[in-house]
Amino acid sequence: MKRERQLGIIYSAPMGLWLTIFFLIPISIIVIYSFLKKGLYGGVEWQFTLKAYQEMFNPAFLKVLWRTLWVSVVATAITLLLALPCGYAMARSRHQIFWLALIIVPFWTNSLIRIYAWIAILSSEGFINELLLSLGIIKESLSLIYNQQAVITVLVYINIPFAILPLFTTIDKFDFQLLEAARDLGATKRKAIFKVLLPSIRSGIITALIFTFIPIFGAYTTPLLVGGKDSYMIGNIIVDQVTKTRNWPLASAFSLIITLLSTLGVIWILVSGMQDKAKGVVK
Amino acid sequence: MLGGDGKRLKGFDVKVENVSRAFGDFKALDDVSIEIKRGEFFSLLGPSGCGKTTLLRIIAGFDNPDSGSVLLDGKNILHLPPEKRPVNTVFQSYALFPHLSTYENIAFPLRLKKIGEKELDAKVQEYLHLVQLEGHETKKPSMLSGGQRQRVAIARALINEPNVLLLDEPLSALDAKLRQNLLVELDHLHDQIGVTFIYVTHDQSEALSVSDRIAVMNHGKVLQIGEPFEIYENPATDFVARFIGETNLFPAVVRKCVPLHDYFLTTLYIEELESEILVTDYDNLPVGQHVSFTVRPEKMKITTDKPTHVSKDINLFRGIIEEPIYSGFQSKYYVLLDNGTIMKVIQQHANYMDEGPEIEWKEQVYVSWSAEDGYIVEVVDS
Ligand SMILES: Nc1ncnc2c1ncn2[C@@H]1O[C@H](COP(=O)(O)OP(=O)(O)OP(=O)(O)O)[C@@H](O)[C@H]1O
Ligand SMILES: [Mg+2]
Numbered sequence: 001m002k003r004e005r006q007l008g009i010i011y012s013a014p015m016g017l018w019l020t021i022f023f024l025i026p027i028s029i030i031v032i033y034s035f036l037k038k039g040l041y042g043g044v045e046w047q048f049t050l051k052a053y054q055e056m057f058n059p060a061f062l063k064v065l066w067r068t069l070w071v072s073v074v075a076t077a078i079t080l081l082l083a084l085p086c087g088y089a090m091a092r093s094r095h096q097i098f099w100l101a102l103i104i105v106p107f108w109t110n111s112l113i114r115i116y117a118w119i120a121i122l123s124s125e126g127f128i129n130e131l132l133l134s135l136g137i138i139k140e141s142l143s144l145i146y147n148q149q150a151v152i153t154v155l156v157y158i159n160i161p162f163a164i165l166p167l168f169t170t171i172d173k174f175d176f177q178l179l180e181a182a183r184d185l186g187a188t189k190r191k192a193i194f195k196v197l198l199p200s201i202r203s204g205i206i207t208a209l210i211f212t213f214i215p216i217f218g219a220y221t222t223p224l225l226v227g228g229k230d231s232y233m234i235g236n237i238i239v240d241q242v243t244k245t246r247n248w249p250l251a252s253a254f255s256l257i258i259t260l261l262s263t264l265g266v267i268w269i270l271v272s273g274m275q276d277k278a279k280g281v282v283k
Numbered sequence: 284m285l286g287g288d289g290k291r292l293k294g295f296d297v298k299v300e301n302v303s304r305a306f307g308d309f310k311a312l313d314d315v316s317i318e319i320k321r322g323e324f325f326s327l328l329g330p331s332g333c334g335k336t337t338l339l340r341i342i343a344g345f346d347n348p349d350s351g352s353v354l355l356d357g358k359n360i361l362h363l364p365p366e367k368r369p370v371n372t373v374f375q376s377y378a379l380f381p382h383l384s385t386y387e388n389i390a391f392p393l394r395l396k397k398i399g400e401k402e403l404d405a406k407v408q409e410y411l412h413l414v415q416l417e418g419h420e421t422k423k424p425s426m427l428s429g430g431q432r433q434r435v436a437i438a439r440a441l442i443n444e445p446n447v448l449l450l451d452e453p454l455s456a457l458d459a460k461l462r463q464n465l466l467v468e469l470d471h472l473h474d475q476i477g478v479t480f481i482y483v484t485h486d487q488s489e490a491l492s493v494s495d496r497i498a499v500m501n502h503g504k505v506l507q508i509g510e511p512f513e514i515y516e517n518p519a520t521d522f523v524a525r526f527i528g529e530t531n532l533f534p535a536v537v538r539k540c541v542p543l544h545d546y547f548l549t550t551l552y553i554e555e556l557e558s559e560i561l562v563t564d565y566d567n568l569p570v571g572q573h574v575s576f577t578v579r580p581e582k583m584k585i586t587t588d589k590p591t592h593v594s595k596d597i598n599l600f601r602g603i604i605e606e607p608i609y610s611g612f613q614s615k616y617y618v619l620l621d622n623g624t625i626m627k628v629i630q631q632h633a634n635y636m637d638e639g640p641e642i643e644w645k646e647q648v649y650v651s652w653s654a655e656d657g658y659i660v661e662v663v664d665s
Contacts, residue, residue: 180345181378183365185392186443195395199382 027259034252042246052249056257061237065257068233071148072217075155079163079212080205082156087167087204088197091174100168103161111158115225118154119145122226146228154222159215163208170204171197206273214262234258294322294479295356295369295446297342302351304337304503311337312348313503319481319496321356324473326482326490329500330526335483336375337503339449342481343372355447371440375451377432379424385435386411386420392443410438413472429457430465437472447479454489466493487527491515499523520661521575530577531626534663535560537572548596548654551576557622560598561654573663580629582656585616586649587642596654602626604646616642618650626650 034052036044055061090099106114121127122145129141144150174197182192198205220235227233234254241251297319304312311334319325327335340346342353344365352359360368379388387394389410393403411417414434424432433453440448453469454462470493473480484490490497491511498508499522507519518524521532538559539550546563553560553576562576584590593599602620611632618626628650630642642648 175376175378177374177376177378178380180365181372181374181380182391183345184343184370184372185439186366186395188364188366191395195391196380200380202382 030252030255030259034249034256036249038247038249042242042248044248049249052247052253055247055250056253061254064232064237065234067231068217068235071152071155071231071233072213072219075152075159075216076209076213078152079156079160079216080208083160083163083167083208084205086160086164087171090164090168091171092176096172103164107161112221112225114158115154115222118150118157118226122150122153145226146231148227148231150226151219151223151231151233154226155216155219158222159212162211162215166207166211167201167204170201170207174200202273206269209269210266213265217262217265218258292441292444292476292478293446294477296321297325297447297479297481298352298354298357299338299342300352300354302338302341302348302353304334304341304346304348310503312341315351315500315503315505317498317505317508319479322477322479324470324480324482324493324495326484326494326497327500328484328487328490328497328526330485333500334503335485335500336451338500339372339451339481339483342447343370343449344368369446370449371443371445371447372449373433373436373440373451373453375453375455377424377436377453377456379432379435379439381424384421384423385416385427385431388424388435389438389442391439406442410442413441413475414438430461433457433465437469441476441478445478447481450480450482452483452485454484455486462489469493491527499526501526517658518577518660521577524575524577524658524660528579529627529629530579532575532577532660535574535576535659537568537570537574539570540568542567549659551659555622555624556600556620558600560657561596562657562659563596563654564659566659568659568662574659575661575663576657577660578652578657580615580627581613581631583626583628583650583652585618585628585630585642586651587646589649590651593651594653597651598654598657599649599651600626601647601649604642604644604648607642607644614642616648618648620650 033044035048035050037047037049037051039045090096093099119126123129124141124143124145126144128144129138132138133141178196178200179192182196183189187195218235219233220239223231223233223236234257238251238254238258241247241254297317299315299317299319302312302315303310315334315338317325327338329335337346341348344360344363344367347361353361355369360370380391383391386407390403390407393406398406408417411420414437416431416434416438419427419431424435427435433456436453450469454465457465466489469480469482473493482490482494491514494511496508496510497514499506499514501522507514507523509517514523515527518527524530524532533553533555535551535553537549538552541548541550543563546565547567549562549564549568550559551562551574552558560576568574589601590597590599600620602618604616605619605625606617608615608617613629613631616628616630618628620626
């Protein structure tokens with residue numbers, strides 16, 4: 001009995017070590033730095049202050065925070081709306097391995113290179129403009145890049161695999177006869193999907209939501225490379241504070257806010273998911 | 284409470300006309316024609332893979348035939364989507380919605396129709412009562428027993444008041460005892476509500492005990508349609524004879540055919556038995572015709588002494604007991620006849636006094652049956 005308990009500690013030690021080194025220590029450093037005074041050339045001075053948090057209420061920053069939320073919500077929504085039919089088609093397909101490979105293969109290329117590929121596609125001398133010009137559909141190049149739409153497009157592209165994979169695995173386990181049962185009982189195709197398929201794959205939808213919302217919320221490279229001046233997101237501000245303005249406490253405060261907001265978001269998604277599940281028992 | 288004659292609902296007649304369905308080269312249904320009367324308890328009986336589910340799916344609207352038509356109450360329904368057909372299905376695996384409670388599963392079809400909460404509740408309560416599931420309203424399907432799940436599936440399929448109920452092996456997932464009980468319940472339910480039942484099963488005893496009529500299928504074809512006793516007593520092909528109950532089946536050749544009253548006393552030569560036997564038949568078969576002959580094990584008598592008064596139309600063979608199988612209310616014997624053929628004989632243990640001495644392994648016995656108890660099942664063209 002006693003021996004077993006000791007073994008338990010030994011077994012869980014690697015996990016504990018991992019969490020301490022890669023999660024607890026960095027988070028603690030961020031928390032502590034956010035309450036310290038900014039050093040002149042970066043770094044911090046060991047003096048307690050709330051200055052970083054006061055600086056955050058700069059309207060310019062709040063605007064960016066608000067924009068980040070907005071872009072994240074829109075991009076996540078588009079990602080899920082596209083990923084659902086993809087996951088469904090994959091689960092019903094006889095060539096699942098093929099489709100899975102198609103989704104995974106792009107990961108072998110660095111994401112930076114994939115973003116540059118999008119620049120080649122969207123820029124004013126890029127693939128789309130050249131094509132439309134040569135077909136005579138447009139007279140002048142369209143400005144497809146360095147704006148909010150470009151940021152959302154690329155964010156959706158980069159994150160969609162993380163939505164498709166969990167959706168695919170849950171839909172694959174779904175008993176499709178339930179859809180026939182729903183049709184049999186009077187549901188149209190649409191109704192059968194909304195009343196039977198979607199509630200049954202709730203866990204997959206929640207996972208997909210979390211897996212896409214969080215990385216999009218903290219996005220940094222995409223807005224930097226394909227966004228314009230109006231597409232700055234919190235991630236960019238943090239980097240600027242670290243590398244240009246050299247205000248480490250403010251960077252830490254922002255990081256903390258991102259972490260808190262995404263954690264709260266996840267908790268909210270999970271809790272509301274649980275409640276709806278419990279509601280299945282009506283009456 | 285709809286429908287006349289005290290029945291809750293109204294049954295439609297179903298006509299399946301020359302329906303064929305192939306998957307690639309494989310013919311799952313081959314020119315199937317069946318007429319089902321309104322309110323009938325009709326069974327589709329056949330071995331696994333013979334196309335029963337395929338036919339049900341076509342009637343329900345989940346699949347389309349390559350040719351042929353399906354008429355409900357005289358109207359072709361093949362162009363209608365499943366949700367528009369007055370037909371509901373109890374699926375082979377029930378297909379209950381796992382995220383909904385018993386109550387919500389049964390209420391599902393009504394919620395789609397957006398009827399008032401009060402009316403909905405009254406209706407759901409009525410059907411909960413019909414299938415005796417009161418008190419289980421809040422349970423999810425995973426918390427119900429097999430028999431309860433089946434009842435939810437039935438209530439859910441009936442609450443829309445269909446005119447035809449399709450049941451795809453609804454008892455196959457249950458144990459033998461429960462099956463018997465639920466089968467009887469199903470039969471009562473059918474009598475109460477008056478809906479046409481199309482019941483799919485591969486279990487011949489299920490089909491025989493509750494059906495008004497049965498269609499026996501094999502390899503996508505309908506071999507025989509008839510009332511249970513017709514199918515059992517007068518199988519149309521040797522497949523039917525073998526599939527329904529146990530039987531002894533032999534190829535034979537007609538030797539003689541003598542009219543006698545309103546039938547013919549036919550003499551058959553059976554190669555396997557190295558002997559002639561007598562059988563009555565309604566057809567005057569030509570001499571030399573190849574046929575299949577069958578006699579059910581329970582129609583035969585087994586005795587240790589040679590029967591003394593043997594009338595002319597009795598067939599008698601001698602053999603030894605190869606294997607006796609005792610199963611309570613009856614015993615089955617595999618008898619090795621003198622000519623090397625095995626006959627199955629079943630003796631009922633109805634009454635101790637009647638039985639005479641016990642029959643044992645390797646004992647010499649006499650097997651006999653009357654000409655009226657054998658059947659010519661199939662005329663084999665050659
Ligand atoms: N979608 C399909 N594609 C290819 N073959 C199919 C398809 N559906 C059914 N079949 C084939 O058609 C045949 C009949 O199938 P069906 O499901 O109707 O059998 P069944 O009589 O219901 O059998 P069971 O008693 O095992 O349920 C089977 O051999 C099956 O493999
Ligand atoms: Mg089947």
